[in-house]
Amino acid sequence: MKFSGLIALASAALFGAANAQTTDIVSALVGYTKNNASIITGLAASSPLLSTIKSAKNITLFIPTNDAVAKLPASVLAQLSDQTVVDTVLSYHAVPGISFVPSADADLFVPTALADANLTVSGDGYQVVNVVVSGGKVVLNHGVANGPAKVIDSVVATNGVIHIVDTVLLPPVSVSQTATAAGLTTLVDTLVSAKLASIDSLKEVTIFAPTNAAFNTTLAALKSANVSLNLAQLQATLGIHVVPGVYHSTDLLKLAPVALSIGTYGGENITIEVDTTGVYVAGAGNSVAARVVTADVLVNSGVVHVIDTVLLPSTKLLTSLASNTDGLTVSQLNPVTPAVLGKTFTVPTPSAAAPSPSTTGSAPAPKSAAGRTVTSASLVLGFSAIAAVLFL
Structure with missing residues (x-):
């Protein structure tokens, strides 16, 4: 599900020249101000995953807005003080590779960076997120507890793409x-x-x-x-x-x-x-x-x-x-x-x-x-x- 050269294509033709970046994906995330996503950005800053993301060659990040975080059930919000939980959620928002473009209709099941021992019999051992692209709109289906997420903005970095979403992606449960x-x-x-x-x-x-x-x-x-x-x-x-x-x-x-x-x-x-x-x-x-x-x-x-x-x-x-x-x-x-x-x-x-x-x-x-x-x-x-x- 990795498409070589897609970052350049997305930057030049699909996301628009105004969104094209000359910085890495972490710097682009920190500098993003169009939609307030400071909560997840702040949580990511303390995560050891950040250095891995920064050095990744091609990566897709789904970043929820603050309003998306506020919609989470109180029981989930309370767990965000646990770094292990934060790392798990962040891993599910990261996709190694550039897997889709908003201009091409698609229905994809994309492996995220969240490893899971329940998926290691014959597969690659990573939880997936379902990406549905239709008419230029992108909807993400994930764990059943939080409803689908919509991509509301996108930013292209030198080593990946950030998609701002209106709902936090929750990993699938049992x-x-x-x-x-x-x-x-x-x-x-x-x-x-x-x-x-x-x-x-x-x-x-x-x-x-x-x-x-x-x-x-x-x-x-x-x-x-x-x-x-x-x-x-x-x-x-x-x-x-x-x-x-x-x-x-x-x-x-x-x-x-x-x-x-x-x-x-x-x-x-x-x-x-x-x-x-x-x-x-x-x-x-x-x-x-x-x-x-x-x-x-x-x-x-x-x-x-x-x-x-x-x-x-x-x-x-x-x-x-x-x-x-x-x-x-x-x-x-x-x-x-x-x-x-x-x-x-x-x-x-x-x-x-x-x-x-x-x-x-x-x-x-x-x-x-x-x-x-x-x-x-x-x-x-x-x-x-x-x-x-x-x-x-």
Whole structure:
């Protein structure tokens, strides 16, 4: 994501000659007066990161205004007296390299300078910020707690670019903290009930998180079909919502028109498919695929995509767990790792070999005539089929 020569291009043509600088990025920051950003500038002055930034060859800094700092929750403001916290936040505002220009529309997931052990399985180990450029406007998506940030001004220095933003970028937090903040309370409660709260310990994952309404529909369907899942079956059901590897929306959109069968922590594959109406995900037991309704909720271990339907495992998997009354641990929910897994997303072609399926197999869910609209009736049919195998 580093573009050679982009600083000169940005200085001359994109940010305007008036903004072009002859000083390094730290001096440009200290001398910036157009929008009051003295709080972050003052905090940066006492940080050991400053010397690293000053000597960097190419770097992008996102600097919040004082008004942006004032919008922070009191609990966060209180922590800014801790130098470790300050360094963490500042690292998340620094991007090694010049990754975008305001004149070119883009949707990028840019690694920041904030290292995180949760992202070191196959990636580079750094938290990302989502940069969306549209119509000359730049919006940054980051941790869920503070809302998106807008770039309101830019300054070019000799060794980088400063973007002034109206919101402090907060680093992504754990899956459970993010789900709570996003209102996915039923998911959190279900993880606790399934003794899978340790999902926060997983590294580099993509999670398809059902909405509260999706869970409520599923619970009603279970009751209607007179189905009761034991602990292991519940854990496996939740497990197929978790995919090893980090797949942002920009990765998933590359799939069209190819469907991808990909391994999960539930012991069998799910199918991901893209068409003109959106991104759809299905477990082997789904009669109708789930639709991604909110994409790219960043967490410290990867990304969460919110879906409108609970993913269902195959009857074969549930049957194999019917006598397991002790449940499973996260470590026992071994993922089936497909060949495409990794930081660099490889788009399969129709003639290419599909990723290795699990022993339980999987199949794409049928598409409904109405854009795969999810109905309670379709879920009941799915659970009735499961009930026929498990309990009749």
